[in-house]
Each structure stands twice: as structure tokens, then as C-alpha cells.
Amino acid sequence: MIEERFKSVLIWIGYVFKAVFCLTPFLYMIVISLSSSPDFLTKLGEIEFSFKNYYSVLTSKSLHFVDYLRNSIIVSGVSAFFCIIIAGLAAYSITRLDLPGKMLILFLVLAVSMFPQISLVGYLFKFMSSLGWINTYFALIFPYIAWILPLSLWILVSYFAQIPKELDKAALIDGCTRWQILLKVIFPVAAPGIFSVSLLSFIFAFNEFMFALMLTIDYRSRTIPVGIALFQGLHGEIPWGNIMAASTIAIIPVVLLTIIFQRYIIQGLTRGSIKG
Amino acid sequence: MKLRLVELTKSFFSRHGSVLAVNNVNLEINSGEFFVLLGPSGCGKSTMLNLIAGLEKPTKGEIWFDETLVASASKKVFLPPKARNVAMVFQSYALYPHLTVFENIAFPLRISRTKEHLIKESVQRVASMLAISELLDRKPGELSGGQRQRVAIARAIVRKPNVFLLDEPLSNLDAQLRASTRGELKNLQRNLGITTLYVTHDQIEAMSLGDRIAVLKDGKIVQIGTPDDLYESPVNPFVATFIGSPPMNLLKSSISYDKGSFFITVGNTKIKLPENKAKKIKGLKSKDCLIGIRPEHIYINPTSAKQTLKGKITSIEPLGKDLLLHISIGENEFTAVSSKKRFKEFEIVDVEFDTEKIHIFEIQD
Amino acid sequence: MSYRTFSEAKQSYTFILPLIIFILAFILLPVVGTFINSFFRDISFLQRKFIMFGNYKQLFNDPGFYGAIRFTILFIVVSVTIEIILGLIFALILNETIPFRGFLRACVLLPWAIPSAISARLWELIYNYNYGLANFICIKSGISTGPINWLGSSVGAFFGLVIADVWKTTPFVTIILLAGLSAIPTELYLQAKVDGTNFLQRFYKITMPLLKPVLVVALLFRTIDALRIFDLIYVLTHGGPGGATTSLSLYAYKYYLAGDFGYGSAVSVILFVISFTLSIIYIKLARFGESGI
Numbered sequence: 001m002i003e004e005r006f007k008s009v010l011i012w013i014g015y016v017f018k019a020v021f022c023l024t025p026f027l028y029m030i031v032i033s034l035s036s037s038p039d040f041l042t043k044l045g046e047i048e049f050s051f052k053n054y055y056s057v058l059t060s061k062s063l064h065f066v067d068y069l070r071n072s073i074i075v076s077g078v079s080a081f082f083c084i085i086i087a088g089l090a091a092y093s094i095t096r097l098d099l100p101g102k103m104l105i106l107f108l109v110l111a112v113s114m115f116p117q118i119s120l121v122g123y124l125f126k127f128m129s130s131l132g133w134i135n136t137y138f139a140l141i142f143p144y145i146a147w148i149l150p151l152s153l154w155i156l157v158s159y160f161a162q163i164p165k166e167l168d169k170a171a172l173i174d175g176c177t178r179w180q181i182l183l184k185v186i187f188p189v190a191a192p193g194i195f196s197v198s199l200l201s202f203i204f205a206f207n208e209f210m211f212a213l214m215l216t217i218d219y220r221s222r223t224i225p226v227g228i229a230l231f232q233g234l235h236g237e238i239p240w241g242n243i244m245a246a247s248t249i250a251i252i253p254v255v256l257l258t259i260i261f262q263r264y265i266i267q268g269l270t271r272g273s274i275k276g
Numbered sequence: 277m278k279l280r281l282v283e284l285t286k287s288f289f290s291r292h293g294s295v296l297a298v299n300n301v302n303l304e305i306n307s308g309e310f311f312v313l314l315g316p317s318g319c320g321k322s323t324m325l326n327l328i329a330g331l332e333k334p335t336k337g338e339i340w341f342d343e344t345l346v347a348s349a350s351k352k353v354f355l356p357p358k359a360r361n362v363a364m365v366f367q368s369y370a371l372y373p374h375l376t377v378f379e380n381i382a383f384p385l386r387i388s389r390t391k392e393h394l395i396k397e398s399v400q401r402v403a404s405m406l407a408i409s410e411l412l413d414r415k416p417g418e419l420s421g422g423q424r425q426r427v428a429i430a431r432a433i434v435r436k437p438n439v440f441l442l443d444e445p446l447s448n449l450d451a452q453l454r455a456s457t458r459g460e461l462k463n464l465q466r467n468l469g470i471t472t473l474y475v476t477h478d479q480i481e482a483m484s485l486g487d488r489i490a491v492l493k494d495g496k497i498v499q500i501g502t503p504d505d506l507y508e509s510p511v512n513p514f515v516a517t518f519i520g521s522p523p524m525n526l527l528k529s530s531i532s533y534d535k536g537s538f539f540i541t542v543g544n545t546k547i548k549l550p551e552n553k554a555k556k557i558k559g560l561k562s563k564d565c566l567i568g569i570r571p572e573h574i575y576i577n578p579t580s581a582k583q584t585l586k587g588k589i590t591s592i593e594p595l596g597k598d599l600l601l602h603i604s605i606g607e608n609e610f611t612a613v614s615s616k617k618r619f620k621e622f623e624i625v626d627v628e629f630d631t632e633k634i635h636i637f638e639i640q641d
Numbered sequence: 642m643s644y645r646t647f648s649e650a651k652q653s654y655t656f657i658l659p660l661i662i663f664i665l666a667f668i669l670l671p672v673v674g675t676f677i678n679s680f681f682r683d684i685s686f687l688q689r690k691f692i693m694f695g696n697y698k699q700l701f702n703d704p705g706f707y708g709a710i711r712f713t714i715l716f717i718v719v720s721v722t723i724e725i726i727l728g729l730i731f732a733l734i735l736n737e738t739i740p741f742r743g744f745l746r747a748c749v750l751l752p753w754a755i756p757s758a759i760s761a762r763l764w765e766l767i768y769n770y771n772y773g774l775a776n777f778i779c780i781k782s783g784i785s786t787g788p789i790n791w792l793g794s795s796v797g798a799f800f801g802l803v804i805a806d807v808w809k810t811t812p813f814v815t816i817i818l819l820a821g822l823s824a825i826p827t828e829l830y831l832q833a834k835v836d837g838t839n840f841l842q843r844f845y846k847i848t849m850p851l852l853k854p855v856l857v858v859a860l861l862f863r864t865i866d867a868l869r870i871f872d873l874i875y876v877l878t879h880g881g882p883g884g885a886t887t888s889l890s891l892y893a894y895k896y897y898l899a900g901d902f903g904y905g906s907a908v909s910v911i912l913f914v915i916s917f918t919l920s921i922i923y924i925k926l927a928r929f930g931e932s933g934i
Contacts, residue, residue: 003839003840007840011734011737011739014730014731014733014734015734015739015745018731018734018745018748018749019744019745019748021808022748022749022751022752022808022812023748023751024774025752025760025763025764025767025774025808026751028763028766028767028774029763029766032766085659086659086660086663087660089656089657089659089660090656090657090659090660092656093653093654093656093657094657097652097653097656098653099653099654099657105657105661107924109660109664110920110924111917111920111921111924112664112668112669114865114866114916114917114919114920114923115668115672115913115916115917116868116869116889116890116909116912116913116916117869117871117890118869118871118889118890118893118894118908118909118912119671119672119675119909119910119912119913120667120668120671120672120675121671121894121897122671122674122675122678122893122897122902122905122906122909123670123671123672123674123675123678123906124667124671125897126674126902127670127671127674142663142666142667143667145663145667146663146664146666146667146668147667147668149660149663149664150664153660164368164370166366166368166370167370167372169326169329169331169364169366169370170364170366170370170371170372170431171372171383172330172331172356172357172358173329173330173331173357173358173362173363173364173384174383174384174387174431175357175358175384175387175388176358176387177358178652180387185372188374189372189373189374191374203754206756207754207755207756207757207758208756209756209757209758209871209872209875210871210872210890210894213875214897224756224759225756225757225758225759225872226758228756228758228759228762229758229759229761229762229875229876231762240766240769243762243766244763244766247759247762247763250756250759251754251755251756251759254754254755254756255751255754255755257754258747258750258751258754259747259751262743262746262747262750265750265754266746266750266816269813269816269817270816270817270820
């Protein structure tokens with residue numbers, strides 16, 4: 001009994017520690033974003049709260065914040081979309097079609113997912129430059145699709161593999177072609193998995209930094225992470241209030257997605273890593 | 277539609293070598309027949325269904341639907357399932373989990389672009405035939421095993437297939453449901469008249485459902501016949517013990533000849549065999565053989581006895597109406613069914629073998 | 642053999658072709674390109690010249706390079722150790738039936754979900770010498786007498802990075818370990834309870850042995866990941882102060898930025914080779930646990 005008590009106490013301490021540890025930085029971010037001056041903590045009680053930072057971030061043209069947001073959402077959305085389609089097709093053939101060398105492909109893809117980005121980006125820069133794509137959406141979308149494919153593939157393979165193959169046989173007998181089986185049976189049945197992968201793909205694309213840093217130059221294609229990273233302010237003192245306001249706005253999409261769909265995200269992540 | 281298999285063979289190749297799943301099978305199934313493939317697990321019966329359905333390609337041999345060559349290894353002919361108009365019910369039913377019962381049944385019709393009102397008509401007709409009309413809006417996940425099975429059958433018959441293939445469809449049902457569904461299946465098939473190929477490892481199912489049965493072992497057909505044929509005249513000990521419950525007894529014995537009659541030895545006693553067994557005996561390679569006799573053809577303490585032996589009861593199993601007695605005579609042990617009830621363990625009883633019902637088999641290694 | 646027709650195999654490959662094209666064109670090709678580039682002198686406006694191992698010879702004698710290696714290794718060791726331990730603790734807690742488990746799970750996921758660049762900026766503010774949260778907490782709680790120069794000292798920057806990285810990536814480790822924990826059948830624990838063990842014993846005798854494969858996988862995975870760390874360091878410390886916290890990725894990047902693609906490629910190649918070797922080990926280990934495909 002004492003042991004049970006002891007364990008409960010430990011768990012509660014851990015629980016509180018964990019929540020505090022994870023959430024405090026966010027709270028700090030929000031507080032600073034709402035205060036008129038970042039030295040909130042040194043002048044406790046003297047600071048007023050306002051939305052001034054948000055207002056300035058959203059309306060200031062020279063900041064291009066809205067541009068960054070737009071770019072991020074478009075690039076992430078398009079990349080995730082095509083990534084799912086390509087990974088879905090590949091996962092289908094790996095799990096249900098007679099594909100010589102399928103295990104080899106899977107492990108190759110796994111190995112590829114662990115490449116350091118820096119060993120790609122130098123050549124990518126030159127490649128994109130020669131195509132004239134630097135500072136366009138293309139420069140980001142194509143590498144993003146390739147970059148997110150490995151994880152997407154592994155997760156989808158794990159979901160598809162669980163669909164009983166007898167379903168395929170029944171569909172074949174009912175007169176379907178392989179394409180029809182994919183569209184009418186596999187995709188609908190694997191819908192939760194596809195949704196998980198879409199979420200994860202979007203989040204990964206949204207958060208990507210190095211490619212965006214090197215392959216974009218200005219507001220025409222620059223994404224949020226780079227925008228906020230380079231946000232320096234014009235007159236020397238770093239405008240923390242503005243930066244925090246921008247950050248808060250920027251993370252709203254992913255935070256909402258994570259909170260609402262946490263189950264899907266966790267499932268997807270788990271399958272993606274336990275299997276591999 | 278008549279189904280013909282000619283020298284059908286299927287091998288699977290893997291890293292560990294090749295496996296001969298179906299070995300040179302020749303079979304003719306008549307139009308409208310309820311044909312059963314019976315055999316233990318791993319004997320190749322499911323593979324045969326897959327070959328007929330077009331889910332596998334034959335390694336050798338041919339499959340004919342009436343006069344149409346549907347698959348041939350040598351002539352490089354292969355019609356995919358879609359072109360064969362077959363229907364299949366799987367052991368796990370394989371219902372589309374994301375579709376309602378109505379859509380499940382309608383699925384094959386939608387794929388073949390049938391007109392909407394025809395689809396509705398057909399689905400409702402088939403649903404009422406199988407008494408599942410109230411379930412049309414539900415999803416498979418909400419149904420019981422028996423209901424799912426009906427939906428699977430409905431989906432199979434909705435488009436009037438050439439041949440109806442069933443792969444152990446009753447094995448996931450509980451025993452009671454199995455028995456009632458058997459009867460319904462038989463009636464359904466008779467009404468629809470579709471050539472049916474039914475695969476099972478359960479000989480009771482085979483015996484009650486089949487017009488004819490083919491017993492398979494290791495990919496080969498061992499015997500084909502009506503249920504009576506298989507019961508009365510099994511061709512070897514495998515079929516003999518597989519068919520019939522409780523299973524046939526097999527006793528080692530030897531033949532002797534004396535004054536124009538043949539005898540077998542059980543325990544220390546010689547039993548005279550009737551004349552009609554002579555031909556079978558003359559075909560034996562040696563005088564050692566296996567005697568097969570069903571428990572129901574061994575009589576205990578018979579009122580009018582011709583040749584009786586003394587045997588000891590080693591254990592008693594109640595079978596409901598009758599008793600199954602385990603008896604030993606010398607080194608032979610066997611079972612006998614008796615409707616008399618008053619026996620005790622270790623009791624010595626009179627045992628009579630119905631010599632007309634004795635089967636004589638070659639000893640196989 | 643079954644007469645698998647050419648058109649069937651072709652159809653299977655059509656499905657996987659887009660994937661192969663993308664990976665070939667935008668991942669494998671760049672890597673090969675980088676490899677090749679490392680053998681050239683390729684500095685912005687200077688003429689591109691093949692110098693074979695010239696860059697590598699220079700690398701061999703480059704103290705900055707060794708500094709980057711030292712830092713990267715140290716960072717990995719400290720960071721990953723803390724993440725695994727903390728992740729395990731968090732996973733153990735989440736594995737218990739606690740109220741508002743969903744809330745706690747979401748808490749744990751949020752740091753992972755946000756862009757690392759934004760997280761880095763946030764921590765940059767937290768570590769602000771004058772009014773950052775870190776110093777506020779340290780002083781108020783008595784951990785230190787005066788403000789700590791987080792970003793201005795090499796030790797401060799190091800630990801600043803470690804804490805920020807731990808904050809960001811522990812969620813991932815937690816999720817993996819949690820999955821591993823829930824795979825352990827509860828009957829084992831019940832049996833052990835009946836046998837009269839206490840929870841510490843159960844932890845050592847049941848949880849740890851069964852969790853070990855997952856732990857190893859998580860460890861290896863995080864190590865490979867930490868090896869290529871870039872975003873956090875670029876934004877938070879920029880590799881400073883004075884190059885004290887420059888990881889290998891960042892080191893290569895600095896040369897790219899300066900226009901020296903040859904040298905930067907060489908550094909990238911070294912990083913790639915180290916990472917690839919670890920990946921192969923990881924894949925070999927992870928092989929034991931495949932099914933269904």
C-alpha cells in the first residue's frame with residue numbers, strides 16, 4: 001500500500017513536471033507577444049497588455065509576414081498532397097503486387113531518410129539555380145516531396161499491410177482492375193492512415209528550414225520558419241514582441257492540427273518508427 | 277456450366293525450393309452440381325479454388341468452362357477473374373468494411389456498370405432470398421458472423437455467376453449455426469442451379485452437402501464419388517478413416533486360406549470372410565493386410581451370433597443416444613457403437629464383426 | 642516459373658516509378674553531386690578546378706573541422722542521453738492510467754510539432770541575458786546568484802542548446818517508448834504482482850528487458866538525427882560564441898554561404914559517411930521485427 005502511494009506521488013510529480021516543462025515556453029511566448037515590451041519579467045506589474053504586436057506584424061508590408069504564411073501553407077499543402085499520392089501508389093505495389101526487389105526498395109528508402117540535409121543542399125542550390133527556380137515555389141516543392149516520401153512510404157506500407165489481402169481477391173473476382181482496387185477499396189479502407197500521413201507530411205513540410213533557407217531569397221517564396229529566424233528588426237534592438245506575435249500566429253495551424261488530431265499523429269509516428 | 281480440369285498442376289517456388297500444391301488433377305464437374313473438395317489442411321483444395329477463380333495461374337494443365345478454355349499453361353491462355361464470371365465466398369467473408377451491406381452486394385454490379393434501377397432490384401431480390409433485407413443499411417462491422425456470411429453469399433450470387441466457389445465458408449460459425457446454415461445453403465444451390473465447388477476439411481459438411489465429393493491429399497485426388505460411394509467403398513485407409521464419424525477402425529491382420537474359404541485373424545480367432553471378398557484378397561501383395569470396419573458394424577453381445585470373439589472393454593464414451601466402446605482383443609484395439617446401455621469397464625463381452633462390411637486394404641508404409 | 646507476363650511486372654513498376662524518380666532526382670542525385678563537387682575547388686567566382694583530395698587534405702589539418710566534430714559528438718552524447726532518460730520517464734507516466742491523459746499527450750507533442758526555427762527563436766529570447774525567462778527562473782529560484790550568460794559563453798551556449806534540443810525532441814522519444822511500453826502485455830505485470838514483486842523489481846525485470854530493443858532503436862535513431870543538427874544551432878547561437886557551438890552541418894553551411902562549395906561539399910561528405918554508417922547499423926538492427934509485407 002505504501003508502495004502504491006509512493007508510486008502515485010512519483011507519477012504526479014512527473015506529470016506536473018512534464019506539463020510545466022512542455023508548456024512554459026509556449027506560455028512565455030504568448031505573454032511576451034501580448035506585452036508592450038519584452039522585459040516583462042524584470043518589470044513585473046508595470047507592463048500593459050495589448051495586441052499591438054500582432055497588429056504590426058500582420059499589417060506591416062515590409063515584414064512580409066503574411067507572404068511568408070501564404071507561401072508556407074501553399075508549399076506545404078501541395079508537397080503533402082503529391083507526396084501522399086506518390087507514396088500511396090508505391091505502398092500499394094509494395095504490399096500487394098508482385099514486385100521483385102520490394103524489400104530492397106524499402107530499405108533503400110529507409111536509408112535515404114537518414115541522409116543529412118546538408119549533403120543535398122549544396123548541389124540542390126546549384127541545380128535549382130541552373131533551372132532558374134531559385135526563389136520560386138518549385139525550388140521547395142520538389143525537394144520537399146522527395147524529402148517527405150520515405151517516412152510517408154513506411155507509414156503507408158505499415159497501414160496497407162494490415163488490410164487483408166482477401167479483400168483484394170474479392171475485388172478482383174468482383175471484376176476490378178488493379179487501379180480500381182486501389183481507388184475503391186484500399187484508399188477508403190486505409191483512410192485513417194492516409195489522413196495520418198497527410199498530417200505528418202504537412203507538418204514536416206511546414207517546419208522545414210534548411211532547404212527554405214538556401215533555396216529562397218525573399219518574400220516571394222520564403223517560408224515562415226526562415227522568415228521568423230531572420231526577423232531582425234530595423235533599428236538594432238531585436239523586436240521580441242513582434243517576433244513572438246509572429247511566432248504565435250505561425251504555429252497556430254500546426255498546434256491546432258496537433259491538438260485535434262493527436263491520435264492520428266501519434267499512430268502515424270509510431271508506425272513509422274517501430275516498423276523501421 | 278460444366279467445369280473441366282485437365283492435368284491441373286500448381287507449384288509454388290520459394291527460397292526453400294518448390295512446393296507442389298496441386299498435383300495433376302483431372303476432374304469433371306457437371307452443370308448445376310454441388311461438388312465438394314474434401315481434405316485435411318494443406319492438401320491443396322484452396323489452391324484449386326484460386327486456380328479456378330483466376331487468382332492463380334496453373335503451372336501445367338488446363339481449365340475449361342463448358343467449351344471455353346479459361347486457363348492453359350502450355351497454350352499461354354489466362355482469363356482474369358473478371359472475364360470468368362465466377363463468384364467466391366471466402367472463409368473470412370472479405371466484405372468491404374467501408375461500404376454498407378447494400379453497397380457490398382451491389383459492388384460487382386457497379387463495377388460492371390449495371391444500370392442503377394437494375395442494381396437496386398437485384399440487390400433487394402438477393403437480400404430477401406437470404407433474409408437480410410433489414411440489414412441493408414448497416415456496415416459489416418455491425419453484423420454477426422452468420423449475418424456477414426449471408427452478405428458474402430448475397431454478393432456472390434447477385435450477378436448470376438458461372439460457377440460458385442466456396443472456401444470453408446462455415447468454419448467461422450459456431451456449431452449450431454453451422455448445422456442450420458448447411459441446410460439453407462443446399463436449398464439455395466438447388467434453387468439457383470449454379471455449378472458449385474465447395475471446399476472443406478469437415479467430412480460431415482461434405483457428406484451432407486455434396487452431390488459428389490473428391491477427397492484430396494497432398495494435392496492429389498484420392499477418390500471421387502457420391503457420399504455413399506465414399507462411405508461404402510473407400511478406396512484406401514486414408515479415405516476410409518477420413519469419412520465417417522466415429523472413424524473407421526483399422527486393424528492389422530493376416531489372411532489365411534482353409535478348405536476353400538478365406539479367413540482373417542483377430543486376436544487368436546479366425547473369422548471366415550464371405551465369398552465376395554475373394555477378388556479383393558487375390559489382389560493383395562502379401563497375406564498381411566489392414567482390416568477396416570466401422571464401429572457401427574461391430575455388434576456387442578448380439579442376440580443371434582454367428583462368429584463371436586471375446587473382447588474386453590477398456591473405456592466407455594457416451595455419444596448421446598449410443599455408447600462408443602473401446603475394446604481390445606489380444607493386441608487389437610478398436611471401437612464399437614452400441615445402443616445398449618449397461619456396460620462396465622473391464623467387462624468381457626461378445627464381439628461380432630459384420631463380415632459383409634469388412635474392408636480389406638493393402639498395408640501402406 | 643509461373644508465366645509472369647512482362648506487362649504485369651511493368652504494371653507493378655508503374656506504381657512505384659514516381660517514387661523512384663523523385664528520390665533519384667532530388668535526393669540521390671544531389672548526394673552524388675555533392676560527392677563529386679568535393680573533389681573540385683569550387684569557390685564562387687574562381688574557376689572550377691578538379692583537385693581530387695585537395696579539400697580533404699585541407700580538412701585533415703583544419704582545427705575548425707575538428708572543433709565541429711568535437712562539439713557534435715559532445716552534443717550528441719549529452720543531448721541524446723538526457724532525451725532517452727527523460728523520454729522514458731515521460732513514457733512511463735503516460736503509460737499509466739492518469740486523468741486527462743489526452744491533455745498530457747498533447748502537451749508532450751506540441752514542442753515537436755512546431756518549426757525548429759521558431760522554437761529556436763523562442764529559446765533565444767528565453768536565454769536573453771537581461772530579461773529572459775531562463776535567468777529569471779535561475780535567479781528567483783536561487784540556482785545562481787546573478788544572470789547567466791547563456792548565449793555569450795561557450796559553456797552557457799552548449800547547455801542552452803542541449804536544453805532547447807531536449808525540449809524539442811523528447812516528445813518523439815516519448816512517443817516511441819510509449820508504443821514500446823504498451824506492447825508489453827499487462828498479464829506479465831499481473832503475474833509478477835501475484836508473485837509478490839514491488840514495482841521497482843517489475844521495472845527492472847520486465848519493463849527494461851522487453852523495452853530494450855525499442856530503446857536501442859530510439860537511441861540509434863536519435864543519434865543519427867542529432868548528428869545532422871542544423872536548424873536549432875543556426876538560429877539560436879549561429880555556431881558561436883566564436884565557433885564554439887558549430888555542428889558539422891553548420892560548419893559545411895558556413896562555407897556554402899561564403900561561396901566555397903568545394904570545401905563545404907567535402908565537409909558534407911564526411912558527415913554523410915558517418916551518418917550512413919550508423920544508418921546501416923540501424924537498419925540491420927531494425928530488421929528484426931518485420932512482418933506483413
